[in-house]
Amino acid sequence: MNPAATTPKPPKPSRSRSNDRRHARKQSRINTRGIYLRAIKDAFVKLNPKQAVKNPVMFLVWVGTLITLAVTIEPNLFGPVTEDNPHLFNGMITVILFFTVWFANFAEAVAEGRGKAQADALRSTKSETIAKKLFPDGAITEIPATSLQKGDTVYVVAGDTIPADGEVVMGSASVDESAITGESAPVLKEPGSDVASSVTGGTRIISDELIIRITADPGKGFIDRMIALVEGAERSKTPNEIALTVLLAVLSLVFLFVVVTLPFIAQYVQIQVSVAVLVALLVALIPTTIGGLLSAIGIAGMDRVAQFNVIATSGRAVEACGDVNTLVLDKTGTITLGNRLAEGFIPVNGHSMEEIAYVALVASIFDETPEGKSIFRLAEKLAARIDFDPQKAEAVEFSARTRMSGTNLPNGKQARKGAVNAIKGFVRTRNGQETPDLDAAYEMVSQQGGTPLAVCLDGEIYGVIYLKDIVKPGIRDRFDQLRRMGVRTVMLTGDNHITASVIAKEAGVDDFIAEATPEDKISVIQREQEKGKLVAMTGDGTNDAPALAQANVGVAMNTGTQAAKEAANMVDLDSDPTKLIDIVSIGKQLLITRGALTTFSIANDIAKYFAIIPVLFAAANLQGLNIMKLTNTNSAVLSALIYNALIIPILIPLALKGVNFRPLTANQLLQRNILIYGLGGVIAPFIAIKLIDLMITAIGLA
CATH class of the missing domain: 3.40.1110.10 (Calcium-transporting ATPase, cytoplasmic domain N)
Known part of the structure; x- marks a missing residue:
């Protein structure tokens, strides 16, 4: 059978653009609803002690919930109490603490659910495709796509789904890659070009015909790897996240020591403090806000990278982007338009x-x-x-x-x-x-x-x-932004020194290397790393693989070779070398978001301290300390705990979306964080706790 003589199948009819948009909006609502429904269920699953113990701060709240539950059932368990209705008061504290833990689990489950939803969408493209295997004598046999092996040749025509990853060896056709890249415009595929000859299994040919040589064995295609990367719920924590977790755990232990010693101080001034109030005070003082959102911030960082059509192999790679000091960039296709x-x-x-x-x-x-x-x-x-x-x-x-x-x-x-x-x-x-x-x-x-x-x-x-060759419009402004963030740019090019200097000056890069060889890429990266710098670079060829492996952040193009993809820790589905600049911005946004919410969480403790401690000692004729004029001990405790619980779901959208990123220096970012999230973290809870206290008093709960 001669492939050239085969009549191509007509492309499948498409809906109008308005119908497409309505369908996309409806599908988005369905997906979002499904994510939240699954997150509600997963939040309960995460209450399992084996999972709860992984977050030291929230585990302390989890233990506190059990203690208050015990004193709700038996108020005199740890000694006589003086509250008028200890069952109600202790029960309310227990419910609030439970929801504090559940909201933290919900935040993490939502972040994980977005990755699982992306994996489900990718898996839907892996239908049982029938492949037309082409033999050397020209014969064609239809076999399941899962039976294809690396090196096989297949024939596809308009309307067919490309059965597996491969390289175009003959023909020219338009391919719909929206299932992979999200880009609705078809892409021209033909042999003889690194960008245009690579095809991905699960995409659909919409015109003409192609002969493709398969480059991946079953189960090892690009979609398979993407699913494995975005679906993994058992992610490893990044170094910065581990360091912050340790810091939060130490702070919690300090406050635990303070709360344990508080009864002795209270006894000295002849005040009795119940166990439920002590637990509530501990929960109010420890940094539960950032403790509950920390995992969600890290997971959402990977998700934001995925939204840019970049698949990261780990959260460590995304976080490293935020610490990058040097960008090593090829000239052609990155700084210039390419295709000279x-x-x-x-x-x-x-x-x-x-x-x-x-x-x-x-x-x-x-x-x-x-x-x-x-x-x-x-x-x-x-x-x-x-x-x-x-x-x-x-x-x-x-x-x-x-x-x-x-x-x-x-x-x-x-x-x-x-x-x-x-x-x-x-x-x-x-x-x-x-x-x-x-x-x-x-x-x-x-x-x-x-x-x-x-x-x-x-x-x-x-x-x-x-x-x-033409320098890309706007690239100079982007390099200026990176410079303000303290990121140095180095351009590599095979051009002569004069051409390289002209392009470098026009683009605004900090340094350049002319007549560069593949070995020069590794040398540049190693020199920068010897100075204590973190280096990022892009590449797509086999000769780029060593440099991609050497770099702290290596971004391989989807159209690149298998060696380049395996050496890198990120893969750009759009094969856009300038995406590296966006990835660095996302990495820095991740760090900024984590820092901003940490600042806000710790600043919250100041207001919660002034909400509870002064009221506890009001009985010792120290009413002047009650600067917030809260009604009594019960209303102060409940108001602080309710705020402490509600602030977590309120901040979930910010944790998932990230703090708005601006290209500022480290000092400018610190000043901005202190002004907005530090000062705001002090003022907001004062106002919120006072309003909650008024509502509690009005309905007679305190």
């Missing part, structure tokens, strides 16, 4: 425009890159034509070592194009002569920010190709 195109030819050594066009055409006939195709098209516009049989010629592939490519002609001549210095060396090995006007053409192109490629035939140089 031939803008013109500059003849040298007395040759004509027609002659250089011919040699450039000959040197590019096997070059399938966008750059090579643009040279071929420009030469054809100048009436250059091939005067030999291409099937009898030999292609010379580009390599980072030789820094040139070309064609060995049937008559024995060798046409080459590449870096000027590389072509000079090639010509010298053939006893050719360098020409003085070559350097002038080289400098002219370089000073315009272009890339000069020299062209030669055997030992004679014919001229320079002017490859034009």
Whole structure:
């Protein structure tokens, strides 16, 4: 059966855009409702002591709940009490403490549920697809996609689902990748391009036909790895999160010691404090707000990265983004638009425009890159034509070592194009002569920010190709933002020093390395790390894998090689190298959110301290300490606990969304946190606790 002769299936009919939007909104509501319903159930499951003990602060509240439950059942369990209705008062404290723990579990469950929902959406793309396996003799057999092995060849036409990850070897077609990237616009796939030749299992071909070579064994495809990454509920805590957990545990122990010694002080001034009030005081003073939201903040950080179509292998990688000091960036495709195109030819050594066009055409006939195709098209516009049989010629592939490519002609001549210095060396090995006007053409192109490629035939140089590349609009402003955050940018490029300096100046990077080799990437990263810096970089090729593994944050492109994806700790589904800048911003937002809520939580303790302690000692003629003018001990305790419990669900949206990120220095961020979350964390509970006290008094609960 000949694939070319097969009639393509018509694409499936699509809804109108308005229907699509309505369907998306409805689906979003269903997904959100499902997340919250599942989180309600999971919050109860997390009450299991084996899970509760993982959070020291909330575990202390959990134990306190059991103690108050015991004194609710038997108020005199730890001695006689003086409250008028201890069963009601102790029972109310127990209920409030229970919901404090449950709200903390709910916050974590919601954050986890968003990751599970994403995994479910990905799993829905893994239907039992039938693959058309193509054999060497042209025969086609339909088999289950799960039976495909690495190296098999499949044939897909419009309407088919691509059965597994692979590389396009023949054909050109539009592919719907929305199931993976979320981008509704179809993507053109064709062989000969790193970006356009890679396809992912679960995506759908919507026009024409393709022949694909499978690159992943069953169960090891990209969607399988994504599901495993985003679904894992058993995440490991990051170093900063562990350090903060230890700090919160130490603070809780300090307050526990204070509360344990308080009865002796109260006895000295002839005041009796019940066990329920002591437990309530402990819960009010320990940092329960950040203790309840800490896990949710970390999980939500990974989710925000996922919303940018980036899959992180761990929370450690996301957190490391917030501490990055140096960004190592390739020029092409990251700082510039990429896909450099031939803008013109500059003849040298007395040759004509027609002659250089011919040699450039000959040197590019096997070059399938966008750059090579643009040279071929420009030469054809100048009436250059091939005067030999291409099937009898030999292609010379580009390599980072030789820094040139070309064609060995049937008559024995060798046409080459590449870096000027590389072509000079090639010509010298053939006893050719360098020409003085070559350097002038080289400098002219370089000073315009272009890339000069020299062209030669055997030992004679014919001229320079002017490859034009454009700096991405707005990239300079983004680098300025990174600089204000204390992040240094280093541009790597294979271009010559003059071109690199022009692009670096226009883009606003802090440093650059010209004529860079793959080894230079590792050297740059190691030098920065030796200075105590955290380094991030992007890459997509096999030769990038060592550098990606060396970097603290390595972001591989989805269209990159398997080696690059395995070496990196993040994968960008959109294959956008500039995404690294966004990822750094998300990492810093994670740290800022954690710091802001920690500041707010600790500041809350000041108000709760003044709410409970002064009222406890009111019986010792110290009413002047009751600056909040709360009604009595019971109302003060209940008001502080109710605020303490309610503030957790109130802050869940902020923990999941993150504090608004602004590119500020560390000192500016500290001042902003203290002003907004420190001062706000002191004022807000004073107001809230007083209002709650008035309501409790009005309904007669105290």
